[in-house]
Amino acid sequence: MRVAKKREVPFFDYPVLFERQKKEIMACLEDVLGRGAYILQKDLEEFEDNLKSYLGVKYAYGVADGTNALILALRAAGIGPGDEVILPSHTYIATAASVHYAGGTPVLAECGPDHMLDAGDIEHRITEKTRALMPVQLNGRTCDMDAIMGIADRHGLIVIEDAAQALGSQFDGQYAGTFGKAGTFSFYPAKLLGCFGDGGAVVTNDDDMGRRLFLLRDHGRDENGEVVTWGTNCRLDNMQAAILHLKFKTFDQEVQRRREIAGMYHAALSDIEDLTLPPGPETEGDHIDVYQNYELEAGQRDALREFLQDRGIRTIIQWAGKAVHQFKNLGFDHVSLPVTDRFFERCFMLPMHTALSDEDVEYICSTIQEFYLSADFTD
């Protein structure tokens, strides 16, 4: 086969994405700075209104980041000392840490073939202390929420969705983040909708939750500045909100492009036996995936990654290669999660962002094909 000419494909490319929208972004910043509009201003309110109507939820609050969105959601839901919360070990440490910081105890579960919380691995972990389930809508895909909400209903558990990676993803016609008591999003720069720093949001349809989140985010203060409960400072700053408001206008196109790239990967790589790909964009009836990441599995992962690296293609293993229970100092020494352990010997992520050109994607695909044609596998 023809060997493609070497090119550099970074895992992510912030400067290219900035250059693409530079004029509008600079105009937006000038406008906000010229108005001196920094904290809890109209840009934040406009962005929150957009988010509400996009997701079809009653309440959406911009907050400091995705981690604090989770902490606020858990606290507003009344999770505290003595409460156990079940979540997948294949997630960002923030999901588990938010339970810890709310005062509760994170209980880790396996991931299924779709890389997300395995609904079949939840029920035997439920004890009389279990109060909540935290499905993580990973890689731009939404869990089978029928199964998870079914378990929650049967056992009287609260559901808080970590949808940090899944803005715009749907299951059965409903958006990630809108199934449970509350859902959270992150606007970290490399997320589907990224700002130029930290940012996040928490959404809910529940009136009591909505009120508590509103108060918690800004020192427990009501509309008149009266402190009616203990709160904290967890506000999304207005400049980031203005950027997000601007970027949200082209969000659907961004998602479309990610789905296109996933389709290209799927078409080129699905015949390679050593690889287990995520579902393609067209194949799944109940799911609409938005591909925050393109996470796949390979038996020959380490050799393949090195081969790609030598040819200018950067890949990464999510969470720097460790599931939550694999970090030594967090008290999970006695937790056994063999499925997740096995998954972490095989998983990695290909570049997935809208600065990728078709040529970049074709180069990645042909380099992977080249690896499998040239490699001599003896196992």
Ligand SMILES: *Cc1c(COP(=O)(O)O)cnc(C)c1O
């Ligand atoms: C990014 C992320 C978070 C946390 O978001 P921050 O904005 O970085 O605090 C939480 N959970 C998951 C699954 C994430 O990917």
